[in-house]
Amino acid sequence: MRSVTAEYEAKALYTAGREAIVAEIFKMAEPVAKEKGISIEKVLLRAVKLPQLVAEAIERKLQAEQQAEQMKFILDKERQETDRKRIEAQGISDFQRIISQGITxxxxxxxxxxxxxxxxxxxxxxxxxxxxxxxxxxxxxxxxx
Structure with a gap:
């Protein structure tokens, strides 16, 4: 189990990477268990305890990633609003140009x-x-x- 988890970043134990770790542990353990007449149906990875310093570092990194994603969302939203305003201004400009041609x-x-x-x-x-x-x-x- 340690050989499998050592191949992944520690944050994978807390994120979607956890499923990949479980699948790989199952893949490694199943043939060994079959040789001994044991059938493994499922591998569960629960209560992962990392050193406090490592756990805190992972938590900070995950928070920073979430903040970065939030900022990307905000920037995309602002770009869309900018495009909307540009289109609206172009529409107003076109309207004024068309109307001004008919006003004498x-x-x-x-x-x-x-x-x-x-x-x-x-x-x-x-x-x-x-x-x-x-x-x-x-x-x-x-x-x-």
């Missing part, structure tokens, strides 16, 4: 006139100053009741 100054002026007509027919109290020199659209100020 005369369309903006017409929309301004329609808005002024709606405000003028509204029962709310307001002041409308027509002919804003900066944009050419009406400047609308709210009046007080």
């Amino acid at each position: 100054q005369s369309l903006l002026d017409w929309n301004g006139i329609e808005a002024t007509e709606k405000l003028a027919s509204s029962p709310n109290s307001k002041i409308v100053i027509i002919g804003n020199p900066k944009s050419g659209l009406p400047l609308i100020l709210e009046g007080q009741k």
